[in-house]
Amino acid sequence: MTDVSATGVSSTEVSADPHSGPHGYMSNKDAYLKRLRRIEGQARGLQGMVADDKYCIDILTQVSAMTSALQAVALGLLNDHLSHCVVEAAVKGGDEADAKVKEAFDAIARLVRS
Template identity: 55%
Template sequence: MNHCEDQHMDKKMIPRTEEEIEKIVNRLKRIEGQVRGVQKMVEDNRYCIDILVQISAITAALNKVGLNLLERHVSHCVSKAIREGSGEESIRELMDVIKQFSK
């Protein structure tokens, strides 16, 4: 599935390159491994602080992925929308997702 495509399969999306997709997927796989590690820590009844430190690292990693996607969206999709005259809608959409992201 291409960038911005999930429900916006129209002319305002700019597809990600294969390299971009691969980098994101690899990061998410690493995060998935971290989550499995935390699950094992809980199953092994490890010290709470150790588990919380790992959860904090996972949260930071997910935030970094999200911020990278957000940055790419702004520099490609939003920029394109502004150049093509539909910037207000794109900026409104962007602000909605930023509010969701920052909860």
Template identity: 50%
Template sequence: MPTQEKETVQPNKQALLNRLKRIEGQVRGVQKMVDEDKYCVDILHQISAIQSAMKQVHVALMEDHTNHCVANAIQEGNKEEMINEMMDVMKRLM
């Protein structure tokens, strides 16, 4: 099922970019740990931290989407379409 391309202005763009850059650094750190044959449990702890950081990005994006895109769509009378889109997103998470 093709996804329609939509664009929006991210209200917290810089904060999201900063988080993603930190995550990128963490991923490079894990690559280095693997390359240097570091202890597996230490690597797993770092991976867990990366996953947690990604969840925070995800939550922040969902919050922005709900407060802006969803709210605007409801005001414009596109409630059904937006509910379907939100349900698709939730299904992908589970």
């Protein structure tokens, strides 16, 4: 039996981290890690290009490719978050659903500004 405190919240709810549990990206985790390692390699390559005094436009072309790769990761994570975390919270309803929608909106706003 779950204990309910004076606030009406069960002890299992109090200890639960809202960001814990299986995240939406878990089914694609290996693919994300592979992509991020590739991006990490691109960043090292960019450092090398600058250190080797490569032509500005060539460096900018690689920066653009790296930016596109990061955007692809971000869009994939956003899709996974909406499809899993937000949908799950919406099914439960209430404050958690409102919080997840706001969180997703804020993340989209940050992506649009970047």
